[in-house]
Amino acid sequence: MSEDSVNRVCALFGIRLPLVMGAITPRPQLGAVVSNAGGLGCIEGISSPAKLREQIRSFRTLSDAPFSVNFPLAFGDRALVEARAQVALEEKVPAVITSAGSPKLLTATFQAEGIRVAHVIAEVAHAHKAAEAGVDALIAEPTESGGYRGANEISMMVLIPAVARALPELPLIAAGTVADRAGLVAVTALGAEGVQLGTRLVVTREGAEVFPDYIHQLILAADDTSTMSATGPTRPRVSRPEFAERVLGNSKKRAQMGQVAALIHDVPSVAEVIEELFAGGPVHAQEVAASLQRVAAGNTGK
Numbered sequence: 001m002s003e004d005s006v007n008r009v010c011a012l013f014g015i016r017l018p019l020v021m022g023a024i025t026p027r028p029q030l031g032a033v034v035s036n037a038g039g040l041g042c043i044e045g046i047s048s049p050a051k052l053r054e055q056i057r058s059f060r061t062l063s064d065a066p067f068s069v070n071f072p073l074a075f076g077d078r079a080l081v082e083a084r085a086q087v088a089l090e091e092k093v094p095a096v097i098t099s100a101g102s103p104k105l106l107t108a109t110f111q112a113e114g115i116r117v118a119h120v121i122a123e124v125a126h127a128h129k130a131a132e133a134g135v136d137a138l139i140a141e142p143t144e145s146g147g148y149r150g151a152n153e154i155s156m157m158v159l160i161p162a163v164a165r166a167l168p169e170l171p172l173i174a175a176g177t178v179a180d181r182a183g184l185v186a187v188t189a190l191g192a193e194g195v196q197l198g199t200r201l202v203v204t205r206e207g208a209e210v211f212p213d214y215i216h217q218l219i220l221a222a223d224d225t226s227t228m229s230a231t232g233p234t235r236p237r238v239s240r241p242e243f244a245e246r247v248l249g250n251s252k253k254r255a256q257m258g259q260v261a262a263l264i265h266d267v268p269s270v271a272e273v274i275e276e277l278f279a280g281g282p283v284h285a286q287e288v289a290a291s292l293q294r295v296a297a298g299n300t301g302k
């Protein structure tokens with residue numbers, strides 16, 4: 001991603017590609033496919049502590065590669081969050097991603113056991129708090145994404161460069177808005193060193209085994225106006241009720257999904273998604289830069 005051969009996201013997590021799976025499912029099989037393909041698979045840590053332990057152990061029967069457990073800190077009472085964290089500590093998971101809550105809560109506890117900690121932020125002030133808490137990396141979730149985007153709706157175009165400039169010492173991962181190589185090149189150009197994918201990984205062949213069919217239907221049918229912010233403190237992005245009703249018929253169902261759903265029209269395998277994202281790497285960006293230079297050189301200003 002940068003010109004250097006060492007990418008800080010890969011180095012931090014011990015992965016081959018700077019691709020982090022978002023916390024889209026507690027079931028381990030999709031994450032194991034991502035980890036086996038060179039990214040950082042994820043287990044969404046929302047189950048009971050006993051179930052979470054089972055999911056971590058099951059993941060390890062499917063993959064030897066590094067993975068994360070995601071803890072949305074504001075969900076469930078404090079005792080439940082701490083009991084889940086205790087499981088991650090006992091199972092010695094390689095990495096934890098914390099979101100939707102204070103990074104002060106658990107960062108040092110995990111790090112004391114050698115667990116890498118990345119924290120999800122949605123504005124520069126959150127990034128400073130995460131840095132003060134000592135996190136190892138930042139995951140920046142802009143308003144377009146399918147995740148917990150906070151109250152202030154900062155766009156990817158502003159959030160990534162603003163955080164990268166404020167805290168250059170921390171590896172920065174762009175969460176969401178990416179479905180293809182053009183998106184990956186764009187967030188890299190803005191200053192991210194890695195990407196966290198949610199909606200794109202939901203709509204994969206392996207995702208079809210984990211998510212109910214209606215979620216694929218909604219994402220595949222979505223256009224740029226099909227999502228909205230849910231209410232509540234963490235405000236995930238979800239399908240609009242009237243859109244969901246049009247697609248699914250008389251149904252109250254809805255799906256958490258990013259605006260990037262408008263760019264997703266196929267159901268590839270995870271390997272095909274990754275191949276499209278990384279094969280050819282920065283060539284497209286170089287072409288764009290060269291084309292801008294040609295325009296500038298040929299433009300006399302008259």
Ligand SMILES: Cc1cc2nc3c(=O)[nH]c(=O)nc-3n(C[C@H](O)[C@H](O)[C@H](O)COP(=O)(O)O)c2cc1C
Nearest residue numbers: 022023024099145146147175176177198199256258
């Ligand atoms: C179905 C779904 C569930 C999610 N659940 C969580 C979660 O529990 N914790 C979290 O930090 N992020 C969660 N996210 C956000 C993802 O981790 C990721 O940051 C986001 O999807 C990236 O945006 P994108 O969907 O545009 O790729 C979820 C996203 C989706 C689509």
